Amino acid sequence: MSRVAVVGGGIIGLAIAAELLRRGADVTVYDPSPDGTDGAWHVAAGMLAPGGESAFEYPHLIRLLEASNELWPAFADGLGDVGYDDAGTLGVALTADDVAESAREWKHQKLTPLTGSQLRDREPALSPRIRAGVFAPAERQVDPRKVVAALRIRLAGRVLTRRVTDLSELDEERCVVAAGCGTAALTGLPVRPVKGQMVRLRGEPGVLRHVIDGTADGRHVYLVPRADGEVVVGATQEERTDRALTAGGVHDLLRAALDLVPGLAEHEITEFTVGHRPGTPDNAPLLGHLDDSRKTVVAAGHHRNGVLLAPITARLIADLVLTGSADPLLESFEPGRFGCA
Numbered sequence: 001m002s003r004v005a006v007v008g009g010g011i012i013g014l015a016i017a018a019e020l021l022r023r024g025a026d027v028t029v030y031d032p033s034p035d036g037t038d039g040a041w042h043v044a045a046g047m048l049a050p051g052g053e054s055a056f057e058y059p060h061l062i063r064l065l066e067a068s069n070e071l072w073p074a075f076a077d078g079l080g081d082v083g084y085d086d087a088g089t090l091g092v093a094l095t096a097d098d099v100a101e102s103a104r105e106w107k108h109q110k111l112t113p114l115t116g117s118q119l120r121d122r123e124p125a126l127s128p129r130i131r132a133g134v135f136a137p138a139e140r141q142v143d144p145r146k147v148v149a150a151l152r153i154r155l156a157g158r159v160l161t162r163r164v165t166d167l168s169e170l171d172e173e174r175c176v177v178a179a180g181c182g183t184a185a186l187t188g189l190p191v192r193p194v195k196g197q198m199v200r201l202r203g204e205p206g207v208l209r210h211v212i213d214g215t216a217d218g219r220h221v222y223l224v225p226r227a228d229g230e231v232v233v234g235a236t237q238e239e240r241t242d243r244a245l246t247a248g249g250v251h252d253l254l255r256a257a258l259d260l261v262p263g264l265a266e267h268e269i270t271e272f273t274v275g276h277r278p279g280t281p282d283n284a285p286l287l288g289h290l291d292d293s294r295k296t297v298v299a300a301g302h303h304r305n306g307v308l309l310a311p312i313t314a315r316l317i318a319d320l321v322l323t324g325s326a327d328p329l330l331e332s333f334e335p336g337r338f339g340c341a
Helices: 011-022 053-057 061-079 096-108 116-122 144-154 180-187 247-260 262-266 310-323 328-333
Strands: 003-007 026-031 089-093 132-136 159-161 174-177 192-202 211-216 219-225 230-234 268-279 286-289 296-300
Touching: 003 011, 011 026, 011 144, 011 174, 011 296, 011 310, 061 144, 061 310, 061 328, 089 096, 089 116, 096 132, 096 211, 116 132, 174 180, 174 310, 180 192, 180 268, 180 296, 192 247, 211 247, 219 247, 230 247, 247 262, 286 310, 286 328, 296 310, 310 328
Parallel strands: 003 026, 003 174, 026 159, 089 211, 174 296
Antiparallel strands: 089 132, 192 230, 192 268, 211 219, 219 230, 286 296
């Protein structure tokens, strides 16, 4: 039986560990946070959008995103109630300038433009000021907090509260580094923190049925409704390392949200959160062997796509750890592609 250490107890690390355990490996997860809430997953809204802006900016990523999106229904079903919802996403634009800015991405995704009235037929709570938009039926959502809770139950007794500062501390035969932003210190790879501020609201369930991905007067915002009445509003994207919640960041999110869905003004504010996405120079993940020794595998740098890419990352990394062979999907994501490990 292979003994494998997984460094990092976020959604990526836990998904990999669960897949390795399912295949018969003896797995131990090392995570420095007792409840794991320091991870990016705790802040993430859980949008599963394979055709979103990340794929638009980095075309090589689209195959990986689409492959993982196809795995999500079965992955979610195996975990139980994790808030998986396949109602789809409405992309919306408030002003003529917003439409012009969004049109290029909509065209890239091959989505059919809809008028404001057509959008409101699908989602009556939308503002009558919205000019145009699209419906993306392949986009889904899940609650990352429920996903992580389910994975931790599956890995009961195998998640240790311990901060690993040097990989040589570990005596397992193989090691997977899935430590998010902490991967940089452990491996020397260029993983940087990208700050994001989020707001969580709560009101009557059913105000929104779809995820709303919109632009209002140049401000991008997404609204992710949960079945219990929660609406996650996000997110800023800042090249900063601090954890400060700022008035400007919250103002921009709430103003854009209310411009698109005025009825949210009656919702209660329940939580402000700040987290850091693990970004890389090309904002694509680092997936593969760290060096020629082949003992250490890296699965980090997922930036805005950590939740979406969890199932495919778990499958590909488990294959690599247990068989040594790399799937062709990994070719564009080798950790050594920046030459600085």
